Amino acid sequence: MTEERITETTDSAGNTHTTHTVLSDGANRSGGTNWAIILLVLVVAIVGIFFLSQxxxxxxxxxxxxxxxxxxxxxxxxxxxxxxxxxxNAVEDAVAN
Known part of the structure; x- marks a missing residue:
């Protein structure tokens, strides 16, 4: 979640100064971990298919x-x-002869 804080300060001369601060909870990370998990799942699926076919x-x-x-x-x-x-047949022939 991202939060934006705006702070306005007025000095004794009447000048106003505005500060913008953006706070993030770290949700915007690189996708390297996601790719590693996807690759791992893919390898496990291929190995499973191989063993099932065997x-x-x-x-x-x-x-x-x-x-x-x-x-x-x-x-x-x-x-x-x-x-x-x-x-x-041999017995019948023997009996007949």
Whole structure:
């Protein structure tokens, strides 16, 4: 907040002298501190975005690994089914002959 004080003094000869005094509470500072805070917030935001994207990539890799494992289990089950079918056919052929 800025305050202006005006003081008028009259001497014994009748001359009037006026004094203007401006008082400030220090609100008009340079913006260096503000720029440093803005830069700090920007750096923190960039680091946060980087870490979030890395965590997202890890989640995608985990999901892909689980999907691949499930696919391999499905293929193995198919192979077991084919082996059982072949064994059943072999038993039928052995019984028939």
């Amino acid at each position: 965590m997202n990539n890890a989640e995608v890799a985990k999901d892909n690994a689980i999907a691949d494992a499930a696919d391999q289990v499905g293929n193995a089950a198919g192979q077991v089914g084919e082996a059982a079918q072949n064994a059943g």
